[in-house]
Amino acid sequence: xxxxxxxxxxxxxxxxxxxxxxxxxxxKNPADATVARGLQAENVIKYxxxxxxxxxxxxxxxxxxxVAAGILVSRPQFRFVAPVVVNIAxxxxxxxxxxxxxxxxxxxxxxxxxxxxxxxxxxxxxxLRNTYAGMITISPGIIEAARGMGMTPYSILRRIELPLxxxxxxxxxxxxxxxxxGAATLATxxxxxxxxxIIVTGLAVMREQLFYTxxxxxxxxxxxxxxxxxxxxxEVQS
Numbered sequence: 001x002x003x004x005x006x007x008x009x010x011x012x013x014x015x016x017x018x019x020x021x022x023x024x025x026x027x028k029n030p031a032d033a034t035v036a037r038g039l040q041a042e043n044v045i046k047y048x049x050x051x052x053x054x055x056x057x058x059x060x061x062x063x064x065x066x067v068a069a070g071i072l073v074s075r076p077q078f079r080f081v082a083p084v085v086v087n088i089a090x091x092x093x094x095x096x097x098x099x100x101x102x103x104x105x106x107x108x109x110x111x112x113x114x115x116x117x118x119x120x121x122x123x124x125x126x127x128l129r130n131t132y133a134g135m136i137t138i139s140p141g142i143i144e145a146a147r148g149m150g151m152t153p154y155s156i157l158r159r160i161e162l163p164l165x166x167x168x169x170x171x172x173x174x175x176x177x178x179x180x181x182g183a184a185t186l187a188t189x190x191x192x193x194x195x196x197x198i199i200v201t202g203l204a205v206m207r208e209q210l211f212y213t214x215x216x217x218x219x220x221x222x223x224x225x226x227x228x229x230x231x232x233x234x235e236v237q238s
Contacts, residue, residue: 008231011227012224012227012228015220015223015224015227016224018216018220019217019220019221019224022213022216022217022220023039023044023213023216023217026039026209026212026213027039027040027041027044030209031207031209032207034205034207035207035209035210038198038201038202038205038207038210039198039209039210039213043197044198044213046193047193047194047195047197047198047214048195048217048221050112050187050192050193050194051181051184051185051193051194051195051218051221052221054112054115054116054119054180054184054187054192054193054194055119055177055180055181055184055221055225057116057120058116058119058120058122058123058180058184059123059173059176059177059180061120062119062120062122062123062124062127062176062180063123063127063173063176065120065124065128066123066124066125066126066127066128066131066172066176067127067128067131067169069085069124069128069131070127070128070129070130070131070132070134070135070169071131071135071157071161073085073086073128073132074131074132074135074136082132082136085128085132086128086129086132089124089125089126089128089129090125090129092121092122092125093125093126097122097179097182097183097186098186098189100118100121100122100183101114101115101118101183101186101187101189101190103118104117104118104121105118105190110190110191110192111190111191111192112187112191112192112193114190114192115184115187115190115192115194116192118183119180119183119184119187122176122179122180122183123176123177123179123180124176125176126172126175126176126179127169127172127173127176128172129172130168130169130171130172130173130175131165131168131169131172133168134164134165134166134167134168134169135161135165137165137168138160138161138164138165142160142164143156143160143161146159146160166233166236166237167233167237170229170233170236173229174226174229174230174233177222177225177226177229178222178225178226181218181221181222181225182218182222184196184218185199185214185218188200195214195217195218195221196214196218197214198210198211198213198214198217199211199214199215199218202214
């Protein structure tokens, strides 16, 4: 057990070192004045904070809605709408994230709240789909046995269905997490900030040091958050 946590801590430290150390090195060693202006420490920190807030709010709301909706359509009385809902979720996955942001920008305007709303919708899809898939793959015999023991529908859901489908649900949550981190880099196009601002600035002024910094920060953040969620998943299931 101790060795396991030591290994986990080492991986987290390495990812944190990449996320923090790489931009810090570039801030201290800019290639030229343009890069130095683009990598002002306070701006990089703000973009990183914006990105984390976008991810955190969108993922939490997406989990709440996606899991609830997935459970709802898995109930026998609502299962007739499940194919429609799941197909909509599958089709929604094919829409590029920039397209989702563009749609909601047209409906709600530009800004941070619009980006959060679009990311929530984007993150709901894999969570809803996986929740539904996890629920319907539980053997009917297990449910019937629980009913025979006098368990209420709520007790069956809480003590049997959710624990058994948890690995599939958490896989959907981890997928949504990575998708939201990646899509949040595009939030800069609707004036919502995030690490995409560094990447877009680098492309605009043609400075590799800038867009590499933003790209490395976004990629290392996605891997770090996915790894942390995997640790939580392992601990919950153990």
